[in-house]
Amino acid sequence: MNPEPLRILAPDAAGLSDASAILQAGGLVSFPTETVYGLGADARNDTAVAGIYAAKGRPSFNPLIVHLPDQQMAERYCVFNDDARRLAGAFWPGALTLVLPLKADAVVSRLVTAGLDTLAVRVPDHKVARALLEAFNGPVAAPSANPSGRVSPTKAAHVVAGLGDAIDAIVDGGDCPVGLESTIVACGDAPRLLRAGGIPAEAIEACLGAPLVRSADPALPVAPGQLASHYAPQGKVRLNAPYAKEDEVLLGFGPVDAALNLSPSGDLVEAAARLFACLHELDRMGAKSIAVSPIPDHGLGAAINDRLRRAAAPRP
Template sequence: MTAQPPGTETEHLTADAAGLDRAAALLAAGGLVAIPTETVYGLAVDARDDEAVARLYHAKGRPTFNPLIVHVADTEQASALVAMPPEAVRLAQDFWPGALTLVLPIRPDSGISPLVTAGLATLGVRVPAHPVARDLLRRTGPLAAPSANPSGQVSPTRASHVLEGLSGRIAAVVDGGASTVGVESTIVGVLPDPVLLRAGGIPSEALEACLGMGLFVGGEAGQPISPGQLASHYAPKGAVRLNAAAAEPGETMLGFGDVPGDLTLSASGDLVEAAANLFARLHELNRMGAERIAVAPVPETGLGRAINDRLRRAAAPR
């Protein structure tokens, strides 16, 4: 199986009506199209097309036991795919559209390819906030869309990042500018009690305030029940050392706040800025040829939890 015919050139589409019409046509034909979202760029396929989903796994080199998130235009589209208990409805009302994925029981008549769920009885769904993504979803219906990068490597926050990793392997990329959030969505399972499965673009404190309860953290053992649970993930080419006060000889320093570096996530210590910059900085380190990377400490609060989660997985043994 090949993701695209050999020698295929990846189309670079503009985020206007003509570009989105072309993207929708490619998706309807089973093509793989990278699309902008506010978190990171996603590699989209028709979530109901078994062959297209299989090509997506192949293009990314992603293990098929790792389930995919399905993006939808609104809560009505989501409700046709999954059962939504009261806690899920409350979270959707407060945080959709936005950087929240809900893992919920899949409806038997959803029509979603079983490859999307990795054979599980649950499905992760999200309504993205990016206007380009939602405009496309209104044209196409549900799209399975993991991050648009080779599996385990740095997630893309610009169209150029997508092309660095997947040019010639996918049909097109829709250029919607830089992602504003910069880290993937927060994932909460409601099965039936709410469980935090992945830290992400919405701080857990905000979710807990909405629910009026603390969130149990789970889902790390055994088969993943949502994306982002593999130990080694989001990795740059160089080895990563965390919580470094300064660089050692031969290391390239990624700073934060008062700890300076060759590059910095945020010189002012702003976690929102750091999240938006995280994957772009890791791509820059790749382009610099950094073989050993030291990363300054980042506070384990708010968006810092999501940043540290990605950094720990980037530093994990490969």
């Protein structure tokens, strides 16, 4: 628990200067991105990165994403091949994380990579995140700002509720517009989809002109978000449910009678943006058993279903 009171910082020059100073001093700062709120620490500082793991209760073998202000800085830390440069050119800044070989001379805490020889990097497309990264002028390790395995935060209030007594500050930049974590692609000999997310895999494949390899072992994650049980609300989750049983609360999709609805119109973009907020609301409601309507498994629907399958997985 942080002995100092949590600071809520405005997303203005003074607030961002304070946030940068906290990061430089080895503190933990939550900040908004277009996907979800991240929990940031100096990626070069072992103690600061350890603070992320401690605050989140995060498994030590699950790597962290490093956020950077631009591709030029990312190339100081990682080896980019042609595919990586093509994807960065098309989708950065944006909701795409690239897993790339770590340069031999890169100064990054090994806690960030969880002992691997690769680094997950992203340039976010959010004016507050970009301004903070530019002010800090260095690599910021930033997983989602929630207790490990719990629902990711899309509002500053979610961060306060989940981690408020364990971190130093939150830059309150309002709601996250995408509301779903970044897509993760490893750029090796053949680009590999490691996690579905805010950019549909189809768009990435169109950019590459080739299909992504789709395989991953959740027992041996090489990127964030690959643990089998993740993004879980308090209640037990049942998927592809056309209706709720007597003891269940229905999380709907499309024109169904539900306690909460991801998108009454069946809009996958709206559903993605609302997913984590709805899961938080189910926790607030005290839902013990949750039924989830069927959701199409294409485009952003694939990422939504990925999150929901992890939410429904057996708890460790």
